[in-house]
Amino acid sequence: xxxxxxxxxxxxxxxxxxxxxxxxxxxxxxxxxxxxxxxxxxxxxxxxxxxxxxxxxxxxxxxxxxxxxxxxxxxxxxxxxxxxxxxxxxxxxxxxxxxxxxxxxxxxxxxxxxxxxxxxxxxxxxxxxxxxxxxxxxxxxxxxxxxxxxxxxxxxxxxxxxxxxxxxxxxxxxxxxxxxxxxxxxxxxxxxxxxxxxxxxxxxxxxxxxxxxxxxxxxxxxxxxxxxxxxxxxxxxxxxxxxxxxxxxxxxxxxxxxxxxxxxxxxxxxxxx
Numbered sequence: 001x002x003x004x005x006x007x008x009x010x011x012x013x014x015x016x017x018x019x020x021x022x023x024x025x026x027x028x029x030x031x032x033x034x035x036x037x038x039x040x041x042x043x044x045x046x047x048x049x050x051x052x053x054x055x056x057x058x059x060x061x062x063x064x065x066x067x068x069x070x071x072x073x074x075x076x077x078x079x080x081x082x083x084x085x086x087x088x089x090x091x092x093x094x095x096x097x098x099x100x101x102x103x104x105x106x107x108x109x110x111x112x113x114x115x116x117x118x119x120x121x122x123x124x125x126x127x128x129x130x131x132x133x134x135x136x137x138x139x140x141x142x143x144x145x146x147x148x149x150x151x152x153x154x155x156x157x158x159x160x161x162x163x164x165x166x167x168x169x170x171x172x173x174x175x176x177x178x179x180x181x182x183x184x185x186x187x188x189x190x191x192x193x194x195x196x197x198x199x200x201x202x203x204x205x206x207x208x209x210x211x212x213x214x215x216x217x218x219x220x221x222x223x224x225x226x227x228x229x230x231x232x233x234x235x236x237x238x239x240x241x242x243x244x245x246x247x248x249x250x251x252x253x254x255x256x257x258x259x260x261x262x263x264x265x266x267x268x269x270x271x272x273x
Contacts, residue, residue: 001059001060002022002023002024002057002059003023003024003025003058003059003154003186004021004022004023004028004045004056004057004058004059004154004186004188005021005022005023005055005056005057006019006020006021006022006044006045006054006055006056006057007019007020007021007054007055008044008051008053008054008055008056008064008066009051009052009053009054010040010044010049010050010051010052010053010054011052012040012049015037015040015210016210017037017040017041017044017210017211018210018211018212019037019041019044019205019211019212020205020212020215021041021188021205021212021215022203022215023186023188023203024203025186025202026180026186026187026201026202026203027177027180027186027187027188027189027200027201027202027203028186028187028188028189028201028202028203028204028205029189029190029191029197029200029201029203029204029205029218030042030188030189030190030191030204030205030207031191031192031197031204031205031206031207031218031221031222032192032206032207032208033192033207034192036207036208036209036210037207037210037211038158038190038207039158039159039190041188041190042081042156042158042188042190044056044064045079045154045156045188046074046077046079046081046156047063047064047071047072047073047074047077047079048074050064050066050071051064051066052066053066053067054066055067058077058079058153058154059153063077077153078150078151078152078153079152079153079154079155079156080101080147080148080150080152080154080155080156080185081147081155081156081157081158082140082143082144082147082155082156082157082158082160083143083158083160084158084159084160084162084163085163086131086139086140086142086143087143088131088139088142088143088146089131090130090131090132093109093127093128093129093130093131094118094123094126094127094128094129094131094134094142095109095110095114095118095127095128096108096109097131097142097146098114098117098118098142098145098146098149099111099114099149100146101146101147101149101150102114102149102150109127113149113151114145114149117145117148117149118145120145120179120182121141121144121145121175121179122141122175123138123141123142123145126138126142135168136163136164136165136168137164137168137171137172140160140161140164140172141172141175143160144160144175144176144179148179148183148185151183152185153185153186154185154186154187154188155180155185155186155187155188156187156188157176157187157188157189157190158190159190159191159192160172161173161196169196173196173199173200176200177199177200189201194218194222197218197222198218198219198222201217201218202217203215203216203217203218204216204217204218204220204221204222206221
């Protein structure tokens with residue numbers, strides 16, 4: 001069964017978006033430069049903004065059908081949302097922040113779902129901590145737990161690791177992927193990092209100028225942007241490997257050999273191979 005099908009158009013002042021998405025299972029990557037409509041798509045899927053035309057279906061349930069006059073409110077869609085900035089409540093502790101996602105009768109820090117997520121995301125020791133005392137990665141794990149506590153049918157993540165350092169992003173990607181697979185939760189993940197897309201994505205929609213222009217797997221769509229290094233390890237440690245008979249493949253403008261035989265690989269600032 002298809003997890004998500006969405007085709008809609010919407011306009012806001014100064015910008016128009018036309019999105020066509022399909023997710024069978026796993027993680028759908030929304031990929032493209034800033035300002036191409038990825039975050040607006042997330043808002044439409046969550047029910048925070050209403051398209052002028054189109055349809056959104058989650059599993060067997062239609063969430064939006066503009067022609068039929070149907071629009072399920074955001075609070076009834078059971079969709080989890082993790083924004084770029086964690087938006088935790090500073091006046092209460094970690095466990096209570098997670099519990100806030102629960103229905104009011106269950107909204108307390110000792111709920112079984114809260115305890116389970118604290119353990120699952122390695123947050124048990126921080127249950128009573130002030131969110132202001134947490135690192136960026138810890139805050140995003142709390143935000144992820146709060147989104148998952150309602151057992152969402154779909155998880156939306158809008159560049160959730162953008163403000164985290166490289167090592168922290170790598171760890172969080174591993175935690176996210178393992179958590180989604182363990183729970184069987186489909187997700188839509190916004191990024192403009194090829195490395196992030198290749199590591200997390202099962203499928204991808206490519207955005208350009210407010211439109212989804214191509215669909216496929218991250219490998220299919222990013223094959224001409226990714227850099228691959230293959231070879232035999234002759235020494236070194238993690239982070240500084242020595243290779244023999246290595247082969248480097250990538251776009252010509254990123255990979256070059258100098259006359260003396262040395263190899264140069266160039267990546268834009270903030271982008272990962």
